Amino acid sequence: MCILQTIHGPADLRVLSQADLVQLADEIRSVLIDTVRRTGGHLGPNLGVVELTLALHRVFDSPTDPIIWDTGHQTYVHKLLTGRHSEFDRLRQRGGISGYPSQSESEHDFVENSHASTALSYADGLAKAFDIRKESTRTAVAVLGDGALTGGMCWEALNNIGAEPNRPVVIVLNDNARSYAPTVGAVAEHLARLRMRRANDSRTTSDESLFERIGLHYLGPVDGHDIAAMERTLRQARDLRRPVVVHCVTRKGKGYAPAEENEADRLHAVGPNAPAFAPSGGGKKQTWTDAFGEEIARLADERADLVAVTAAMLRPVGLSRFSRNYPERVFDVGMAEQHAVTSAAGLAMGGLHPVVAIYSTFFNRAFDQALLDVALHRLPVTFVLDRAGVTGEDGPSHHGMWDLSILHNVPGIRVAAPRDADTLRAELREAVEYQGGPTVLRFPKATVGPDIPAVSTIGTLDMLVSGKQSDVLIVSVGAMAEDCVTAAAQLASHHIGVTVVDPRWVLPVNPLLAELAAAHRLVVTVEDNNRAGGFGTALAQLLHDRGVHTPVCALGIPPAFLAAGKRKELLAGAELSADLLARRIQREMAERLVPGGLLPRQQQLAGKRIAEVRA
Numbered sequence: 001m002c003i004l005q006t007i008h009g010p011a012d013l014r015v016l017s018q019a020d021l022v023q024l025a026d027e028i029r030s031v032l033i034d035t036v037r038r039t040g041g042h043l044g045p046n047l048g049v050v051e052l053t054l055a056l057h058r059v060f061d062s063p064t065d066p067i068i069w070d071t072g073h074q075t076y077v078h079k080l081l082t083g084r085h086s087e088f089d090r091l092r093q094r095g096g097i098s099g100y101p102s103q104s105e106s107e108h109d110f111v112e113n114s115h116a117s118t119a120l121s122y123a124d125g126l127a128k129a130f131d132i133r134k135e136s137t138r139t140a141v142a143v144l145g146d147g148a149l150t151g152g153m154c155w156e157a158l159n160n161i162g163a164e165p166n167r168p169v170v171i172v173l174n175d176n177a178r179s180y181a182p183t184v185g186a187v188a189e190h191l192a193r194l195r196m197r198r199a200n201d202s203r204t205t206s207d208e209s210l211f212e213r214i215g216l217h218y219l220g221p222v223d224g225h226d227i228a229a230m231e232r233t234l235r236q237a238r239d240l241r242r243p244v245v246v247h248c249v250t251r252k253g254k255g256y257a258p259a260e261e262n263e264a265d266r267l268h269a270v271g272p273n274a275p276a277f278a279p280s281g282g283g284k285k286q287t288w289t290d291a292f293g294e295e296i297a298r299l300a301d302e303r304a305d306l307v308a309v310t311a312a313m314l315r316p317v318g319l320s321r322f323s324r325n326y327p328e329r330v331f332d333v334g335m336a337e338q339h340a341v342t343s344a345a346g347l348a349m350g351g352l353h354p355v356v357a358i359y360s361t362f363f364n365r366a367f368d369q370a371l372l373d374v375a376l377h378r379l380p381v382t383f384v385l386d387r388a389g390v391t392g393e394d395g396p397s398h399h400g401m402w403d404l405s406i407l408h409n410v411p412g413i414r415v416a417a418p419r420d421a422d423t424l425r426a427e428l429r430e431a432v433e434y435q436g437g438p439t440v441l442r443f444p445k446a447t448v449g450p451d452i453p454a455v456s457t458i459g460t461l462d463m464l465v466s467g468k469q470s471d472v473l474i475v476s477v478g479a480m481a482e483d484c485v486t487a488a489a490q491l492a493s494h495h496i497g498v499t500v501v502d503p504r505w506v507l508p509v510n511p512l513l514a515e516l517a518a519a520h521r522l523v524v525t526v527e528d529n530n531r532a533g534g535f536g537t538a539l540a541q542l543l544h545d546r547g548v549h550t551p552v553c554a555l556g557i558p559p560a561f562l563a564a565g566k567r568k569e570l571l572a573g574a575e576l577s578a579d580l581l582a583r584r585i586q587r588e589m590a591e592r593l594v595p596g597g598l599l600p601r602q603q604q605l606a607g608k609r610i611a612e613v614r615a
């Protein structure tokens, strides 16, 4: 009999025997492997928390006792146990269930943000709320990984939690000694020493854990795959009514990941039909990350002053080869983007040229550091923002759709958006050559498309399509070039002359674009970024400042949180695919452009505005 089918909520777990629980754990692992094989997802992290999640939901009364999952990538088991087994086959699909907690899916889900190291802060806030509302029987539970614990916010929260001995918070530390790769740093080494205790079981006060030193209780280390031991320890933690860390030792990928200790990232995040499922799977297409990784390794051979910084994502951001060749010049700082950026400022002050490689969405976290630790000092730091734009299945907090809007506000920063692998290589070289201040390269999560050659150049602008007597100027940002060029061809077949230009360096806006715009009747900007405050806004501002009245139609991602889905689907939804672009431009033409004179819509708007003022 399949026990999982009988679980409709945590209460159903509490009547199961230990033998039932062991069988249920096996059933869950099978469902995880069979599903992720098709959908892709975080197989390794979820295989590692099967028993831990069972024990959690038997001991605590979710959602009265909120369970806050740090990062949230390890909540597939939680979802299976909280009534979503029947929908699980639509994991990470548009219209299906998210790969992260989702409030709209369940009362048991609290935090939708997949940015790490936040759970303890939420738990601190929840515990304070229970205090004030006199809900003293409720327990705030935070579950976080050893990787997340290297993030600074955790220590800001611990500083507060440890200061209130009578305010219960249960911190379940899921220690599998890995982020993607083995977790780095002094905290990781401290946890390793604590894990050793289990071996020789020697306890002296000098052996106190970091957590005990700052006022928390510490229980463990406990085998995170032993359900009975986990339940005993979690009950002890719950009944303490104090802030307490339960140190669980687990194995990422348990039950499927290859046994080798150094296996790349222990199935942290796998695509559908990944080599883990089909070793003889089809050939891998080159990604933007591959193009970056190869070029930065070549540059590292040429430039001894080049160093690189990653925030616990060395392989995913493409620094593996650089790190293999020059391990002393590549720094993994843990899941600590703010520290990564300001540490890079220190590297630059010390006479080096650091390349900080982080995903666009995680760069948000280090805006203040980029603005006031790097740009204010005009330091030669190069940021390489991978996963820029709409990413896809990882949902709302993973889209890298904010960086152009953020960077538009940073004085002195120069931002390049390569349109293909060729321009990526060229722009990366230009970026690390530039010593007058910070530079940025941003590119999407995708396989890189065909090289798109320029037909001519005007200054540093690449002309991709030179329309005869063109009415419309399309300014294409980065990887949107392929769709813009295709849209131009479609419009030409409707006798609409279009010029497509790629500025290459998109911020600050190239003043030559004002001259080009003045020679056209409509400007359309196309960017894989939040439409508000991005490149289109910056260009419109430039035209206004230069007294160029050509109307601007800024196309980008609508300023809204995009759900999960395939990248192409989401771009089409924002009218950023070639045929929708062409149709949108035709509509803009019809509405805005009439022979000479004020455009009908502007007349209408002007009339309306005058009437309002008179009213």
Ligand SMILES: Cc1ncc(C[n+]2csc(CCOP(=O)(O)OP(=O)(O)O)c2C)c(N)n1
Pocket (backbone or CB within 6 Å): 045, 071, 073, 074, 114, 115, 116, 117, 144, 145, 146, 147, 148, 149, 174, 176, 178, 179, 180, 252, 268, 311, 312, 313, 335, 336, 337, 362, 365
């Ligand atoms: C601020 C931030 N940086 C980077 C990431 C990318 N990321 C997602 S999970 C992960 C590793 C998590 O390690 P850990 O917290 O130990 O959890 P585990 O996967 O081992 O269970 C990383 C680096 C992120 N989600 N948030």
Ligand SMILES: CC(=O)[C@@H](O)[C@H](O)COP(=O)(O)O
Pocket (backbone or CB within 6 Å): 071, 073, 114, 268, 269, 316, 387, 394, 398, 445
């Ligand atoms: C959970 C997390 O933040 C990442 O692991 C996420 O899967 C995005 O990384 P990829 O784009 O490399 O899958």
Ligand SMILES: [Mg+2]
Pocket (backbone or CB within 6 Å): 145, 146, 147, 174, 175, 176, 177, 178, 179, 183
């Ligand atoms: Mg870990």
